[in-house]
Amino acid sequence: MEMAAMRTDANRAAILAHLGARGPASRADLARALDLSPALLTKLTRDLLADGLLNELEHQPSRGGRPARQLGLASNAIGAIGLKIAPDHLTLVEVGIDGVVTRTSTAGFDATDRLALRSLVDITTGFIGEGDHSQLLGIGVGLPGSVLGQSEDLVDSTQLQWNQVPLGSALRSATGLPVLIDNNVSALALAEALYGVGRGHEDFLVVTIGSGIGAGIVANGAIVRGHTGNAGEIGHIPVVENGPLCQCGAAGCLEALIGQAGLMREATARGIVIGGTLADVTALADGGDHDAQGVFTAAGKLLGRAIAGVVNTLDPQIVVVLGEGASSWRHWSRGFEPSFRAALIPRKRGVEVAVEAWQDDRWAQGAACLVLGTPFDATGVSGEQGERIRTRLTEVRDTEASA
């Protein structure tokens, strides 16, 4: 038992995370993927095998040379918790290190309540349960807002009406686990980068259509959060002059026009529904109502022009459309596609737009990826909490070894 090496070992963590995320691989595969020498992989995998964290699987049929010995993760008990905070409910998931959701839970919640933080902590600890947390690497939290400061502690959110809420320290002291908090769209973008369509792309854009319009930006392989953590607010791109007033105070924001509220105002103005919800409009459009479809087509047209501006600015390889609204995408699409393509610079006109089927717990899964993605983060920018996660990953090794 080595007494030394209490330090974080990013490479051991990276090996485990890679095997978890991408499935079994040979030492040579890992060396190439992680950009390490084969020699080092021999040594590191020897340790991990001895510690019982890795298994040597069957030989792979030779591809012209010595056949590869596949290595697989022995412990599938390593995972993370993902928490999505919405104004009126919480979604919790437990995911394995391969990104697969193993458990889900939803709970009512009032973000504006005086005891909201207390209630959130209780619900979370209840979900995690008593007993042994040694397999959990940490908790990832996604919320509609931004995180202040390097300590990633104080949270701001207009949608939740939160101002400098000490969410991080509250969860941390209650659970003893590392906690990473981020904007929910950024978390979703990270999930796409690790396990979704974005995998292997250095530059892509995730557009979410929900109650508002948001974007997760990945450039140079990294999430763009901006200086104050407010990057991705494409809902507030000005699109029409003297347009309807937006929550943000400006006039003519994209979101004011085609956010859920904007769509309803338009549907009501056109006399398609009286009262009712957006689901009613969607149902009408699905049923073939041309007027209802027209609402989405017009919205798609505006969205297309706005996203084209973003694509011209950022030059992503792919645009992923996601969110509750994506389920009615075929109505949006009629307006989106022509106006989007027409406004792109010629070289980008073929850029791929991928629409992903939407599951509700996807947000929480994305939040969990904040934790699962940390070992991949070569630059180690995730700060102190990220350091703690990497440390935990190697600690798991020690407890397994001693057991």
Place this chain on the structure above:
Amino acid sequence: MEMAAMRTDANRAAILAHLGARGPASRADLARALDLSPALLTKLTRDLLADGLLNELEHQPSRGGRPARQLGLASNAIGAIGLKIAPDHLTLVEVGIDGVVTRTSTAGFDATDRLALRSLVDITTGFIGEGDHSQLLGIGVGLPGSVLGQSEDLVDSTQLQWNQVPLGSALRSATGLPVLIDNNVSALALAEALYGVGRGHEDFLVVTIGSGIGAGIVANGAIVRGHTGNAGEIGHIPVVENGPLCQCGAAGCLEALIGQAGLMREATARGIVIGGTLADVTALADGGDHDAQGVFTAAGKLLGRAIAGVVNTLDPQIVVVLGEGASSWRHWSRGFEPSFRAALIPRKRGVEVAVEAWQDDRWAQGAACLVLGTPFDATGVSGEQGERIRTRLTEVRDTEASA
């Protein structure tokens, strides 16, 4: 004389580049700035001092402890060449490793000529001169267009009417020097990051107002080039529906409205000038002509709304306005400021806008920074040519040592 260590030594290079860019510093300063251990700095600076590349300067007055020994660059002969390519002329500069321009030259040039590449190479080699190039780290090239492929070899530019021109290999074989090519606005952004207003900022935006409108984007401390190298094309953000036709084929692009051509069209339509150039309109505005000023005010208003969208999307800490057009910024500003601030999300409303005085050779200086910035590039993404530059930096050490 060590026979070994033919490998690139990024840290030795980083020490030299840091001293060049930021001026003399103590070993302890360097250790903090480069995030290396004091122990390593003792060793590396010992080598560099022995090789005659560094000088030990006077002691710094103590700040409560042992006084620091300042280290300074012994050789100020290390530098790079910067080349800016415009449709009708070339600008060349020689800059020292501290970013200061030591020599300038401009030459007429026709980018559409059949022998343009040959002529470009001749002018460049003429500027560099015969004889010893050992002090030159490399050549940086900035052009209005994008670079294809990882080899950074083939160049595309609609403005120059170039299609897959093998600029890199041509310059490389003619001079024997490493050549780095990039979009001119990206190069300018890099210069700002290293020696300008952007220094110390991880996220900022450089907006250029020239014949067109462009942007250099820095996010997470790195230049955003996008997947095809076409990031920053904010000139083609759609701003008005059914607007004037743009060169790019779309209608209502920002550039079509407020690029040089757009401004002239507007000035002509308003009857301010008949024929003439933009300089005439600027002169009238400078002289107090309200109609002429109105052209700029209207343009500033449009620019403000568009840039606000970009700032909402990317959340930069600072916006730098630059370029030929920046000299008439006080006329733009009247329209820009109110519309810009009004369209920002509340949290970003105080974002700083810095307008930089404009010198013509600034573009070429930015191009040179592609070379000078390479040693700083911790991730080493600049590819093979960047590797060659870092190698050259240590080679200089060897030749100085043997001399």
Place this chain on the structure above:
DNA sequence: TAGAGTATCTTTAGTAGTAAACAAAGGAGT
């Protein structure tokens, strides 16, 4: 069936880097 070829893994010898203890050179309080 005996190479030739090729890809995987291992060993060896060496470099780059760090932490920690120590030495050096001053300032500030008593």
Place this chain on the structure above:
DNA sequence: ACTCCTTTGTTTACTACTAAAGATACTCTA
């Protein structure tokens, strides 16, 4: 003057990693 404090720079002992050469285990070809 003497001690304590602070910061700088150096030495020592160690870890992490790599390159290069070799060992291993297969396929393919003649």
